[in-house]
Amino acid sequence: MMLSYHTGNKKWFHTYKDAAVTFGKNEIHVPFAEKVNEPLNFSFHLKRKDHNAGPLIGIMAAERNDGRLAGNGPLFASIQTEIIQKGGLSFIFTSESLKNDGADGYLYIPSKQKWIQASFPLPHLVYNRIPFRKSENSIKTIKAFNKLKENKVPFFNPGFIDKYDLYSAAVTDPEVSVYFPETILIDHMSFHAFFEKHKNLYLKPCLSSKGSGIFRLKNIGKRNILFEEKDKKTVYSNFESFWEEWGPLLMKKKYLAQKEIIPFLKNGKRFDFRILAHSDSKQYQVTGVGVRQAECDQLTTHLLNGGELIPFEQVRNSDHDQFINTIVNLSGNLLSEKFGFFGEFSIDAGISTTGQYYVYEINSKPMKFDEEEIESKRVENLCSLFFKITGFY
Structure with a gap:
């Protein structure tokens, strides 16, 4: 089904005569129009579930002090490109722009490589990418999340994780707690x-x-x-x-x-795993593994602090694979049980001189991976999850 957006009157419409078409979670009626007039209109081929076109995915970001949007623009554009190819649509919005029956936001047009402002019904699902804790904890954002819940709009991830709250949750699970340093x-x-x-x-x-x-x-x-x-x-x-x-x-x-965990050294240098994981709606899967290497006594392996990126294949073995697959499922289930559904997260982990694996951090809103193949797989897995959760197959 093709839906079009008129940038002049800021309305969605379709061209299927005598057809009943709705759009969004709240199934707003989409009016019929005789023809599409370029260049004021942009058209998208969407899947349909009964009379409802979709899925429509809302990506929740935040406003900077100067009113500009803050967030991972390249990731958002990649998601839009992938989701359009699969027969869906995504848009960026903020808590301030969410209304009772929809939201004003930004729509990426891959063919033009530009963003346009547009109005939308309530999305079928919201992907939380608010980049600042202060924004996420604001009264406006809390009200926005409550509004989504009232309208039964599913969303992930529920929020940033306090490191001590994570540890407190981990020690309640015997299978997970063994991987966390005291x-x-x-x-x-x-x-x-x-x-x-x-x-x-x-x-x-x-x-x-x-x-x-x-x-x-x-x-x-x-x-x-x-x-x-x-x-x-x-x-x-x-x-x-x-x-x-x-x-x-x-x-x-x-x-x-x-x-402090005394790390295992490879060629005199410590290394950590940076693991990206996604839900496939039934269990959690490893999307990709990056390795960050640092000098033996360096404070962290983060690239911003002097760490070096090396391919996972240089250190990979069956024990590492088993640990990574195990900790991804254990962590995903723990997060969703204790904090709310997590469709995506990353894990910073390492191995000690005694061969014990440890989890140092779990990140609820993973930053960009420098490995292009991991970022590509990330977008693919996210979009597949969007379609599964919303039921548009």
């Missing part, structure tokens, strides 16, 4: 005891990503403490002198302390 939420007394127990710790903000704000704390003999930032190292004579300087920040920004 972790506490920082306060003065418990943190001091935790440091005395483990000697070497990573300190991470509960609400951050891309390796931002990560520190390392090491006992280096007698009572001396080495505190490592990204580009700086400081030695303190005892725990109290360290806490006097850094305690207020660690408490204010809500930091966790995580036992």
Whole structure:
């Protein structure tokens, strides 16, 4: 079925005489028009379920302070290109633009390689790609999600994950907890005891990503403490002198302390797995695995912090494959059980000198993968999931 959008009067229409056509989750009536007049109209071939055309996928982004849209534009354009080829349509919108019966948003036209503004009915499904925690926690966004729930519009992913909330959820599942390094939420007394127990710790903000704000704390003999930032190292004579300087920040920004895992080295360098996963609506599957390598003593393997990308095939073996497949299903099921349905997530994981696998983080809104084949597979899997969830086969 072909639907067209008139950019002049901002209306959808069809050209099937005597046909009843609806569009969107709320099945708005689409009027008949005799013909399509270029260049004010853009036409799309969509699948249909009874009289309803679709699927219509809403990608939820956010506005910057200057009113511009914030989000992963290249990913959104790739999704639109793929979903049009499959017989669907996607658009970008924000919580501010969501109305009771639809939303105003942006539509990507692959043939023109440009975005146009358009009005839409309620989408059949919403893919949450709000890039800022502050935006996601705003009153407008909370109201928007409640509105989607009231109209029974399914959406994923439900939101950013607090790192300590993730750990707290993981330790309730015996199968999952073995992969998580021991972790506490920082306060003065418990943190001091935790440091005395483990000697070497990573300190991470509960609400951050891309390796931002990560520190390392090491006992280096007698009572001396080495505190490592990204580009700086400081030695303190005892725990109290360290806490006097850094305690207020660690408490204010809500930091966790995580036992340091001594990593397995390949050619004298540590490496971590960055695993991308998607639901196929029944279980979770591995979409792709990237490997990030760093010098042995480097703080993180994130590319922004000096890490290096190497092909998974250089380190791949059957044990790695088994772990990755196992942790993807365990993590996906845990996330959806504890936080709401996750159709997509990524995992940062590693392996210790003893051969034990560990999960360092799970990311609810994965950033772009530098490996083109993984990004391509990502778009393919996302679009397949959109069609499965909405029932447009």
